[in-house]
Amino acid sequence: MFNLLWPTRCLICLQTVAATHPIEHLCSGCLNILPWNTPACARCAQPLPSTQPYCAHCLKNPMPQQRTYIVFHYTPPISDWIHAAKFGASFIHCRLLSQLLSHTLARRSTPWPQCILPIPLHPRRLRQRGYNQAIEIARPLCHRFDIPMDIRSLLRHRYNQPQSKLALKERKNNVRDSFQLQQPLAVSHIALLDDVSTSGNTLEAASRALLMQGPLELEYWCIAKPF
Ligand SMILES: [Zn+2]
Numbered sequence: 523m524f525n526l527l528w529p530t531r532c533l534i535c536l537q538t539v540a541a542t543h544p545i546e547h548l549c550s551g552c553l554n555i556l557p558w559n560t561p562a563c564a565r566c567a568q569p570l571p572s573t574q575p576y577c578a579h580c581l582k583n584p585m586p587q588q589r590t591y592i593v594f595h596y597t598p599p600i601s602d603w604i605h606a607a608k609f610g611a612s613f614i615h616c617r618l619l620s621q622l623l624s625h626t627l628a629r630r631s632t633p634w635p636q637c638i639l640p641i642p643l644h645p646r647r648l649r650q651r652g653y654n655q656a657i658e659i660a661r662p663l664c665h666r667f668d669i670p671m672d673i674r675s676l677l678r679h680r681y682n683q684p685q686s687k688l689a690l691k692e693r694k695n696n697v698r699d700s701f702q703l704q705q706p707l708a709v710s711h712i713a714l715l716d717d718v719s720t721s722g723n724t725l726e727a728a729s730r731a732l733l734m735q736g737p738l739e740l741e742y743w744c745i746a747k748p749f
C-alpha cells in the first residue's frame with residue numbers, strides 16, 4: 523500500500539523502481555552503468571584485463587586473505603553514496619551499499635564465511651559519529667545470508683587520524699597495531715567488512731590482530747577502492 527502511494531524512485535534517473543527489484547533505490551538501467559570492479563583478481567580484487575583468476579602479484583606473494591570482494595571503483599556516484607553513509611548518517615545509503623555488495627556476493631560458489639566482522643571504529647570515533655557504517659552495511663547481509671556478525675572479538679584501541687587525510691606512505695604507520703583481539707575466535711573462516719579500502723592497510727592491520735591466535739581463512743569485503 524505504502525509503495526503504491528509513494529513508489530520508490532531510482533536515485534540516479536528518478537524512474538519508478540518496481541517493488542520486486544533486488545536493489546530498492548536503483549533501476550536496472552542505472553545498476554548496469556555503475557563503476558563495477560570486474561574482472562578482478564579473486565584474491566586481492568585488483569582490476570584485471572581478462573577473467574584470469576589471480577593477478578601476477580598474488581601469484582608470487584602470499585597475502586593474509588584468501589579472497590577479496592571490492593565491488594566498485596571509488597568514483598561517483600559510489601563515492602558520494604559512501605560519503606553520505608559515512609558522514610551524513612544516511613541509513614538509506616548504508617542499506618543501498620549493502621544491497622549492492624549482496625548482489626555481488628550472491629553469485630559466489632565457494633563456501634560462505636562463518637561470521638562477518640565489520641572493521642570497528644575507535645570507541646571515541648564511534649561516540650562522535652553515533653554509529654559504525656560498516657556495521658550498518660553488514661547487518662542486512664547477515665540477515666540475507668544467515669551469517670552471524672561479530673562485533674566483540676576485535677577492538678580498535680588506537681585512535682588514528684582518518685586514513686583519508688594522510689599521504690599513502692603515512693597510512694601504514696597510522697593504523698599499524700591499531701587492533702587487538704579481545705576474545706578467542708570461535709570460528710576459522712571470517713569475512714572482514716569495510717566500506718572503503720584505500721591502501722589496504724586497515725584490513726591488513728585487522729588481519730594481523732586476528733591471526734595472532736593462529737591460522738584463519740580470511741576474506742575482505744569492501745564496497746569500493748580508488749584503484
Ligand atoms: Zn535509474
Ligand SMILES: [Zn+2]
Nearest residue numbers: 563566577580
Ligand atoms: Zn591479486
